[in-house]
Amino acid sequence: MTWRGALIGCGFFARNHMHGWQDAEGADIVAVCDIDRGRAETFARDFGATPFTDAQEMLTAIRPDFVDVATTVETHRPLVELALASGALTICQKPFAASWPDALAMVEAADRAGRPLLVHENFRWQHAFRLVRAEIEAGAIGRPSFARLSFRHGFDVYANQPYLAEVEDFGLMDMGLHLFDLARFLMGDVASVACHTQRLNPRIRGEDAFTALLGHTDGGVSGIDCSFFAKTTPDPFPETIARIDGPEGTIEVGVGCRIRVHTRDGVREIDGDPPVPAWGTRPWHFVQDSVAAFEAHVVDVLDGRAEPQPSGRHNLETLAITLACYRSAARRETVDLAGFIAAGCPR
Ligand SMILES: NC(=O)c1ccc[n+]([C@@H]2O[C@H](COP(=O)([O-])OP(=O)(O)OC[C@H]3O[C@@H](n4cnc5c(N)ncnc54)[C@H](O)[C@@H]3O)[C@@H](O)[C@H]2O)c1
Known part of the structure; x- marks a missing residue:
């Protein structure tokens, strides 16, 4: 069919x-x-x-x-x-x-x-993070208590997406929600949100950097930082650098989608870099691969073999986290997510 x-x-x-x-x-x-x-x-x-x-x-x-x-x-x-x-x-x-x-x-x-x-939401469909989740599910590091997700670069995103320079809600709405969905994928649902935002590039309208702290419902924490105005050579765009700690070990995702699993037995390296699609190009290939993986999943949903991942309903909480970040940044307070959602996510 x-x-x-x-x-x-x-x-x-x-x-x-x-x-x-x-x-x-x-x-x-x-x-x-x-x-x-x-x-x-x-x-x-x-x-x-x-x-x-x-x-x-x-x-x-x-x-x-x-x-x-x-x-x-x-x-x-x-x-x-x-x-x-x-x-x-x-x-x-x-x-x-x-x-x-x-x-x-x-x-x-x-x-x-x-x-x-x-x-x-294709970040959770990136090959490296599917492998990380499989390691967590297999119990490689025990139940994670801490995650750090970092997306920092100086790539000119405004060339392909000029509207990004014009929008008032930029960094959190464009990249934050990818990273928050990824944090939920790896660490579970979220109970509290604190965030600091910055506008570093004077030529754009919205915030282009943020640092967020998510408290997860099971007691874990995620620190999530993002900047569109961070200059390193080579520029890691569009990679997410990650670290997840559990009682039995740590998983790191480094540049080149290199995964290192630290346990008491030593360090195991996993290649998380997917093949470049025939229509793709480095360094975008793992994003392109994640789009194809997500779409293959949609066919599974159409065939009745899988539940939507993520569904619109699941994504409500990701949006609520993003909106809570704006509130937290404006008021310099930690936002209780359940109360914020019950109040209709006021900014
Ligand atoms: N998941 C990812 O990794 C990722 C990466 C880049 C962009 N995005 C998202 O993809 C979306 C599109 O971004 P883009 O950069 O491709 O934007 P774009 O402006 O290049 O393309 C949007 C297109 O939609 C068309 N359009 C607008 N209203 C329409 C309507 N009513 N009916 C039919 N067509 C209409 C426009 O004419 C335009 O061609 C954004 O929401 C962006 O955040 C996601």
């Missing part, structure tokens, strides 16, 4: 989506849509699909089994609601929503439609 899909938003990152879908067995993107006709036609030509400039028109004409929404955040809610109402399994790129009411509305729309809603 091949599931028929439609993509909405033929922009910078969606090109990776399209290559990933071509690699996914059991899925075929038959239609693409962009309000910019030229972009829709270019994708249609490059990937063999029918172009549209209106999402509703495309959904009515094509009746896809699944819809991949790859636009920027301000259009997520209307497009996700349209896709779900058409009866399609729906995927939404991150950031899922800019506000708590928008995120809740999309989750409720999925419940009403009775269709799965997934958020394209």
Whole structure:
């Protein structure tokens, strides 16, 4: 069985989506849509699909089994609601929503439609972090008590994504939620949030650095730091450097996706660097690989072999952590996450 899909938003990152879908067995993107006709036609030509400039028109004409929404955040809610109402399994790129009411509305729309809603959170699908999670599950270091996730670079992200220089909520909304989802994947759910934000690059509008402390429900802690204005040579972009400590040992993820598992028996090295996809290029290959891995997972969900990872409902907490960071930074206080969510995540 091949599931028929439609993509909405033929922009910078969606090109990776399209290559990933071509690699996914059991899925075929038959239609693409962009309000910019030229972009829709270019994708249609490059990937063999029918172009549209209106999402509703495309959904009515094509009746896809699944819809991949790859636009920027301000259009997520209307497009996700349209896709779900058409009866399609729906995927939404991150950031899922800019506000708590928008995120809740999309989750409720999925419940009403009775269709799965997934958020394209690909960091947890990076090969190295799948291997780290497998080590944790196998008990290599015991139950983790501490994680450090660090994403610091000086790469010019504004060249491919000029909107990032203009948005008021930048670092936390663009990268924070990836890292918070990863922290939940490795360390479990979160009970408290404290954060400090900085705007280091004077030419951009929002915060481009943050340092966050997550208290996990089981007593573990994660320290998460990110900077888009950190200069080292070679620049590690787009790698996440990690360390996870447990009572029996430590797992490190270093540059080049090199994993080192320290236990009382010594140090074991694991190569966490995935092959470069035929359509990919270093140093983006492990991100491109994670997109393909996520999309293969979507086919498993369509086939009924897997539960969405992460679902829209699961991603609510990740968004709440992100919004709690803004509140914490503004008030210089630690935010109790359950209370913050109960209050509707006020900024
Ligand atoms: N997961 C990741 O690793 C990753 C990496 C980069 C970007 N992203 C996310 O991907 C999303 C898209 O980013 P981008 O840089 O590709 O943006 P982009 O601006 O290059 O592309 C967005 C496209 O959506 C189109 N669009 C807007 N409204 C539309 C509508 N109503 N119907 C149809 N098309 C519409 C625009 O014309 C544009 O072509 C963002 O939310 C970004 O955060 C994720």
